[in-house]
Amino acid sequence: MDLPISLPFAPMLAKAVKAMPEAGMLYEPKWDGFRCVVFRDGDEVELSSRGEKPLTRYFPELVEAVKRELPERCVVDGEIVMRRGARLDFDRLQQRIHPAASRIEKLSEETPASFVAFDLLALGDEAFLDDPLADRRARLVAELGGVEAPIHVTPASDAYATALRWFDEFEGAGLDGVIAKPLDRPYEPDKRAQFKVKHERTADCVVAGFRWHKSGPIVGSLLLGLYNDAGVLQHVGVAASFTMKRRAELVEELAPYRMEDFAGHPWEGWARQTEDTADRMPGAVSRWTGKKDLAWMALRPELVVEVAYDAMEGDRFRHTARFRRWRTDRRPETCTYEQLEEPVAYDLDHIFSGPHPKEA
Incomplete structure (x- = not known):
């Protein structure tokens, strides 16, 4: 290819912020x-x-x-x-x-x-x-x-009020926030020089297993579950944002709930998955990780944790959830999908209609 920009090329990125920036920004759906x-x-x-x-x-x-x-x-x-x-x-x-x-x-x-x-x-x-x-x-x-x-x-x-409205409305079409881009900045490859404001909610989930960290005998991630209408514990994602010190502490905290094998565990069948089975369960090989070891350790489904998440994708968390706190006051069977907030529906065609009217 004979172009003024060549491959490989690392695109400009955005860093997460809690509040929508107000001055000198161009706002876009995320x-x-x-x-x-x-x-x-x-x-x-x-x-x-x-x-x-x-x-x-x-x-x-x-x-x-x-x-x-x-x-x-x-x-x-x-x-x-x-x-x-x-x-x-x-x-x-x-x-x-x-x-x-x-x-x-x-x-x-x-x-x-x-x-x-x-x-x-x-x-x-x-x-x-x-x-x-x-x-x-x-x-x-x-x-x-x-x-x-x-x-x-x-x-x-470039209207702040429009960005706030989009943040609320567009989630119903499956978008996950708003990007704020400084109008006076050049394009800076591989730098987080823009801002992203994403939805964040909390949910109480059952901790039914964990994976070891790749660096050694410390916790890598917690496997999270929610009960569906039929009373079946569904795997909904993982929480994995911990410091190394916290990962070591979790080994001790989870030890009383460890199971010797998968017998009687709600996800017993998933432990025997292979590359040919569905990749939605805790032990499956995914197309993104290839041969990465996704083996997991079973826990009695008695612990409840509050996690922060940004959005759902079907019946699972769209991204990795963030650990907030243990909920010793909650019973595992009360952790159901009913607690999750459902965004108001919004037709994607309205967003796909082209540039903002001010620009057309």
Whole structure:
């Protein structure tokens, strides 16, 4: 490829903040998908991930869309997303990372992905990394304002009140917060020079197991469960944000609840999973970790912990939960899905409609 920006390329990142920044910002929805920088030089197209790994083979339908909708020679930063009805569906998006080309081709037809552009980094022989975001945004809208699905330009606004409204409304469409980008800043690859404000809620969960840390005999993560309507304890995710000192302390705290084997444990069958079984359970091999050891230790499901989480994806936490405190006042059987807050529904089509009206 003969472009003014070359691969490998590490995109600009955002750091988490508790409150929405107010001054001199451009606000955008925080899309829940795979970060992707698109490189196009004529018929050559490369899709590069946040970790600088190629995504091109997994999304053939987007390669064709890029050739159809984007400028002949360009570099565009954005996000690959998948929708199901009026919401984004990250679970379905993850299924596209598959080793079999035939499977990828089948899914590309059955569940096509979309690409949401939010920054124009290069056009023709000119790179815009040193330009302020305000200028890059104007160029993005001018060059891509007329694109059609599955390529989209993210909505954006410099109004603080609009950002607060989006933070509340867009969650119902499967988005997970708002990104605030300083209007006067250049594009800074691999630096956390932007800000992300994400939803955070708490839930009381049953601790039914744990994994050892990769560095030795200390706790790596807690396996969390919630009871469904049928009274079955479902695995909903993990809590893993601990200091090394805290990980060592947890070994002692969990010791009284250790089980010698899986007999009688609610997740007994999951301990015997193999690479060919579902990757949603505690002991399964996932497509993201490959052969990484995901073996786990069973605990009697008697401990209750309060964790913070940002969103649900189906019946599981979307990301790793954060340990808040033990809840010795709660009985495990009271830890059900009913406690979880359900965001108000919002139609994704309203967000996919193009640039903010002020810019159109």
